[in-house]
Structure formats: C-alpha cells, structure tokens
Amino acid sequence: MIKLQFLILLMILLVLTACNIQDYIIGEASQGKNDEVVQVDVEPIVPEPKEPEYYSASISAIGDILIHNSVYEDAQIANDQYDFTKMFRDVKPYLENTDLTIANSESIIGGQELGLSSYPLFNSPYEIGDALKEVGVDVVNMANNHSLDGGEQAIINATNYWNDLGITYIGASPSQEASREIKTLTANNIIFSFLGYTYGTNGLQTPVGKEYLVNYIDQEKMAHDIQVAKEISDVVILNLHIGNEYEQHFNDYQNQVAQFAADQGVDLVIAHHPHVLQPVKWYEGREGNKTFVVHSLGNFLSAQDMLYTKIGAIFQIRVNKAVSYDIEGNETVTINLTNPKLLPTFVKFRNWSNYEIIPLQKATNKDLANANTVYEKIKSHMSQYVPELQFIEEQFQENVPTSAY
Numbered sequence: 001m002i003k004l005q006f007l008i009l010l011m012i013l014l015v016l017t018a019c020n021i022q023d024y025i026i027g028e029a030s031q032g033k034n035d036e037v038v039q040v041d042v043e044p045i046v047p048e049p050k051e052p053e054y055y056s057a058s059i060s061a062i063g064d065i066l067i068h069n070s071v072y073e074d075a076q077i078a079n080d081q082y083d084f085t086k087m088f089r090d091v092k093p094y095l096e097n098t099d100l101t102i103a104n105s106e107s108i109i110g111g112q113e114l115g116l117s118s119y120p121l122f123n124s125p126y127e128i129g130d131a132l133k134e135v136g137v138d139v140v141n142m143a144n145n146h147s148l149d150g151g152e153q154a155i156i157n158a159t160n161y162w163n164d165l166g167i168t169y170i171g172a173s174p175s176q177e178a179s180r181e182i183k184t185l186t187a188n189n190i191i192f193s194f195l196g197y198t199y200g201t202n203g204l205q206t207p208v209g210k211e212y213l214v215n216y217i218d219q220e221k222m223a224h225d226i227q228v229a230k231e232i233s234d235v236v237i238l239n240l241h242i243g244n245e246y247e248q249h250f251n252d253y254q255n256q257v258a259q260f261a262a263d264q265g266v267d268l269v270i271a272h273h274p275h276v277l278q279p280v281k282w283y284e285g286r287e288g289n290k291t292f293v294v295h296s297l298g299n300f301l302s303a304q305d306m307l308y309t310k311i312g313a314i315f316q317i318r319v320n321k322a323v324s325y326d327i328e329g330n331e332t333v334t335i336n337l338t339n340p341k342l343l344p345t346f347v348k349f350r351n352w353s354n355y356e357i358i359p360l361q362k363a364t365n366k367d368l369a370n371a372n373t374v375y376e377k378i379k380s381h382m383s384q385y386v387p388e389l390q391f392i393e394e395q396f397q398e399n400v401p402t403s404a405y
C-alpha cells in the first residue's frame with residue numbers, strides 16, 4: 001500500500017518536473033522570442049522624415065491711387081472733412097476677400113495741414129488712407145514719381161499716418177533707420193516681404209544726406225535688399241514704378257528689369273506708372289525659378305479722363321508654400337504661385353464728380369461707348385502672354401443679388 005502510494009507520488013512528481021522542464025524550455029524559447037521582438041522594436045527608432053506641411057494665402061493688388069482736386073472735392077463732406085469710402089463700394093468685396101492687399105499711393109497723403117493740391121505737385125487728405133484701410137489694404141507703395149511732391153514733411157506726415165492706420169508702407173522712409181528695415185507681413189504661416197522702387201521723382205531731388213527718403217531703381221541696391229528679404233521671408237513682392245506713361249505695352253527696359261527681378265529670385269512683381277493696363281507675364285529666373293510680373297496695373301482711382309486711363313484692375317494670385325523635411329529635420333521651403341486672376345475696373349464719373357470705381361464688366365454704354373467690346377479687348381490684351389489668366393466674372397454676377405439687398 002505504502003509502495004503504491006510512493007509510486008503515485010513519484011509519478012506526480014515526474015509529471016510536475018516534466019511540466020517545469022517544459023515551462024522552462026518554453027520560457028527560454030519565449031525569452032529568445034522576446035529578444036527578437038526587442039530587436040524589431042529598435043528598427044522604428046531609425047528617424048523618418050517629418051510629414052510635409054502645406055500653406056496657402058491669397059494676394060490682391062491695385063494700381064494708382066491718384067487724387068486729383070476734383071476727386072477730393074467730390075469726397076468733401078464738411079468744411080475740413082473728406083470721405084472717399086463710397087467711391088470704393090462696388091469693388092470692396094474683391095479687396096477684402098484676400099489675405100493681403102497692396103496699393104500704390106501715387107499722390108502722397110501729407111494731409112490738410114500742408115495744403116491739399118493736385119497736378120503737378122500732389123498732396124492728398126489723410127482720409128484717402130482711411131478709405132484704403134476700410135477696404136482692406138494692408139500695404140502701400142510710396143516709391144513713385146510723386147514721392148517728393150510735398151517734400152520731406154509730406155513723407156513724414158504720410159508715414160506717420162500709415163503707421164497709425166496699421167498699414168505697412170514701403171518705398172519711402174522718414175529716416176535712415178526706417179529705410180534699413182525690410183517690411184514683412186505674415187499670412188497663414190507664409191512670411192511676405194515687400195519692396196518698392198521708382199525710376200525717378202519728376203526731377204525733384206532728395207536733400208543731400210537724405211537719400212533714404214525715396215527708393216530709386218538701382219540694381220545694386222535692389223539685389224542687396226532682395227537678398228536680405230529672401231533671408232527673412234518666404235515670398236518677396238517687388239513694387240516697381242516704371243515704364244512710359246499711356247503706353248499699353250511694356251518696353252525693353254521694363255522687360256529687362258523684370259528679368260533682373262526674376263534672376264534675383266523675386267516671386268511677384270507689381271508695376272505701375274503708365275496709368276494704363278499693361279499685360280501680365282511669367283519670367284524664368286537663372287535658377288529656374290518662376291516670377292509673375294504685372295507690368296502695369298493702371299489707375300485705380302484718378303480723374304484722368306482718357307478711355308484707357310479710366311480702366312484699371314484688381315489683380316489676385318494664390319501663393320502656395322510647401323515645407324518638406326529630410327531625415328535630420330532640415331526643412332526645404334518651396335513656393336509656387338497659382339491662379340492669377342484679374343477684375344478689370346472702371347472709374348465712373350460725370351462732370352468731374354460722383355467718382356465711383358466699378359467692375360468694368362458692369363459699365364454700361366452710357367458710361368463708356370461700346371463697353372462690352374472694350375471689356376473683351378482688355379481681357380485679350382491682359383492675357384496675351386498668360387492664357388491661363390482668369391477674369392473675375394462669376395463672382396461678380398453672384399455678387400449682384402447680394403449688393404441689391
């Protein structure tokens with residue numbers, strides 16, 4: 001009996017031992033497997049590049065804001081008060097619907113304290129600045145042939161007023177220190193820098209030692225400024241006051257300066273001075289980069305009464321930024337410009353009053369003889385080098401019922 005009990009005990013012991021051995025073997029095998037798993041876990045530590053990021057912002061630009069006396073007289077609402085906002089009512093939706101808007105302040109806003117004046121030496125009321133602010137203008141170019149019309153004091157007054165409005169001014173400076181700063185604005189994670197230069201100032205000279213007051217087209221200085229702008233921003237936008245007045249085509253010099261800008265790596269050139277529209281064109285820079293050039297944006301608001309000086313435009317373009325990363329985390333920024341668009345505009349007025357900027361498409365035969373033919377001519381003129389240039393028409397039609405409320 002005892003023998004039997006001993007045998008049973010012995011068998012139980014053997015089974016248990018076998019289990020332990022098996023456990024041990026499995027355990028050892030699992031241990032080995034775990035080692036392999038650890039090794040598999042190590043592999044993802046090898047760094048993978050960060051996912052690329054994409055950003056996009058829209059830009060709009062308008063040409064000359066050139067305030068002749070009949071325009072500011074029309075805007076006068078009281079003895080010393082002016083209100084230009086009603087002149088912009090029809091075009092405001094196209095200016096405020098983009099992330100950044102640029103205008104050329106052709107007649108300097110020296111304010112009433114310096115005495116308002118018209119051609120040939122302009123000085124405009126501050127309130128035109130208020131109207132530009134109200135329609136969404138973010139940047140004004142001050143480098144043009146009228147920059148020195150009111151002397152140094154007008155530049156000081158104007159730059160103070162733009163500062164008060166929170167509008168970035170470029171192309172003219174009240175001090176040496178201010179002239180060294182390259183202005184930037186950020187929209188949707190894209191840093192834009194803005195530069196502005198003029199061919200001249202109607203024979204008026206900057207006072208000796210105050211050359212900083214106005215930026216003149218000087219390729220050496222421009223190349224330097226563009227390099228600095230490229231270091232501190234993603235996108236460089238260059239304003240140029242250049243070309244021959246009343247000519248509908250850009251000349252060789254404009255073409256050469258546009259090519260220079262492309263070679264320097266400028267992304268977008270907005271040009272003005274001819275008072276009429278000149279075509280848009282892509283340029284290829286020496287690095288294979290592409291630059292979009294609007295050769296002349298014409299007048300946006302003025303009392304010039306020749307047919308083509310009444311026609312201007314709102315230009316729009318989309319700026320796309322892609323940021324890609326390598327394994328070390330170094331980033332590469334790629335910029336490309338797409339969807340260039342134009343809304344041709346018309347300055348409507350009668351008897352030197354009731355100034356209004358309207359979409360050209362909306363002009364009737366009473367406003368302008370053969371209005372529709374003129375509109376179609378402007379479309380083919382502006383898109384002759386850029387067939388993909390779109391015209392803002394559907395949006396305008398959609399807008400009709402909205403503005404009728």
Ligand SMILES: [Zn+2]
Nearest residue numbers: 106144145273
């Ligand atoms: Zn000009």
